Amino acid sequence: xIEGVVVIxxxxxxxxxxxxxxxxxxxxxxxxxxxxxxxxxxxxxxLPDWVYIQQVQNQDLQNQIKELVDPGEASAIxxxxxxxxxxxxxxxxxxxxxxxxxxxxxxxxxxxxxYAKQQNVVPLIRPYLDLIQKTNFRISQILVDKLLVExxx
Numbered sequence: 001x002i003e004g005v006v007v008i009x010x011x012x013x014x015x016x017x018x019x020x021x022x023x024x025x026x027x028x029x030x031x032x033x034x035x036x037x038x039x040x041x042x043x044x045x046x047l048p049d050w051v052y053i054q055q056v057q058n059q060d061l062q063n064q065i066k067e068l069v070d071p072g073e074a075s076a077i078x079x080x081x082x083x084x085x086x087x088x089x090x091x092x093x094x095x096x097x098x099x100x101x102x103x104x105x106x107x108x109x110x111x112x113x114x115y116a117k118q119q120n121v122v123p124l125i126r127p128y129l130d131l132i133q134k135t136n137f138r139i140s141q142i143l144v145d146k147l148l149v150e151x152x153x
Contacts, residue, residue, distance in 0.1 A: 009089035
């Protein structure tokens with residue numbers, strides 16, 4: 001674990017990192033990984049025991065956000081307004097924009113991979129990006145190229 005970084009994550013990050021056998025990176029990179037019961041359900045598999053599941057207290061806020069993004073992302077954003085976290089991990093464009101408008105810092109799945117490289121947790125991100133491109137996860141070649149430049153690969 002690096003520093004005391006706390007993240008709240010939505011299902012997309014769990015799903016894509018699991019598909020490329022990189023889910024464990026979350027436990028190495030972050031002091032605490034938190035999600036909501038809605039996201040745990042959406043993920044559909046048993047989450048590792050290092051993932052904390054926490055219910056949103058402000059259901060009104062969650063319901064308000066749910067009108068703009070899906071229920072899992074709404075719960076993650078609502079929780080991020082209640083719990084001090086360094087990042088909300090989500091790949092959904094609308095959820096990212098909504099979170100940033102609320103002052104919440106956001107990272108996506110590929111941002112987690114880049115962070116892992118920057119923290120010397122993985123030697124290269126290219127193999128992970130290659131694996132992602134073999135899944136149904138959409139990532140543009142422009143973004144891949146940009147990430148590889150940032151990762152000095």
